Amino acid sequence: MKVLLVKDVKSLGKAGEIKEVKDGYGKNFLVAKGFAKVATDEVIRAWEEEQKRKAQEEAEEIARLNALKERLEGMKLVITKKLGANGSLFGAITNHDLADALKAEGIDIDKKQIHLDGAVKATGLYEADVKLGHGIHATLKFEVVGE
Structure with a gap:
């Protein structure tokens, strides 16, 4: 058979x-x-x-996913965080903060898909790797500013 x-x-x-x-x-x-x-x-x-x-x-x-990659790589995210007395951040910027900032921009990405190289504890420009699936990765540029 x-x-x-x-x-x-x-x-x-x-x-x-x-x-x-x-x-x-x-x-x-x-x-x-x-x-x-x-x-x-x-x-x-x-x-x-x-x-x-x-x-x-x-x-x-x-x-x-490729269209989302182009959108992520074309945007510059600004994250505002409180500063301490010596000019450093209260706490660190995490992938959860990036996911929340992206959600505010209308992009729904799980925090587990965002990878940061080390802790972000100071103001400045940074990059994060976003794993979108099917082997597609986007580089998200973001700036941390103090308030």
């Missing part, structure tokens, strides 16, 4: 492959456990359409 693998099966093959297996193994294990479907023309056609749809969605997501 021919089956279309829906998930990777260690000893058989990867998802999307069509394999010839014994009837009992195909019906009682692969299909019953949800690892495969019986390879009819309709199942194969539906699988191909699903893969095309997923590829289209991924391409749209990558285009959206």
Whole structure:
């Protein structure tokens, strides 16, 4: 019997492959456990359409992330923080502060996606790496000013 693998099966093959297996193994294990479907023309056609749809969605997501990268790299964020008596900041600027400042600009990025090299404890110009997904990284430039 021919089956279309829906998930990777260690000893058989990867998802999307069509394999010839014994009837009992195909019906009682692969299909019953949800690892495969019986390879009819309709199942194969539906699988191909699903893969095309997923590829289209991924391409749209990558285009959206590249546009967001251009927007992030083109902006200069200004973060205002209280200064102490000696001119240093009260506390440090963290990725949470950057995420909040971006949210105020209308860009919703999780603080876990923002990476700072070391603590920001003084006024000046800094850069942060923003991981957007699909291997796309943006460099966010921001300025820390005292109030």
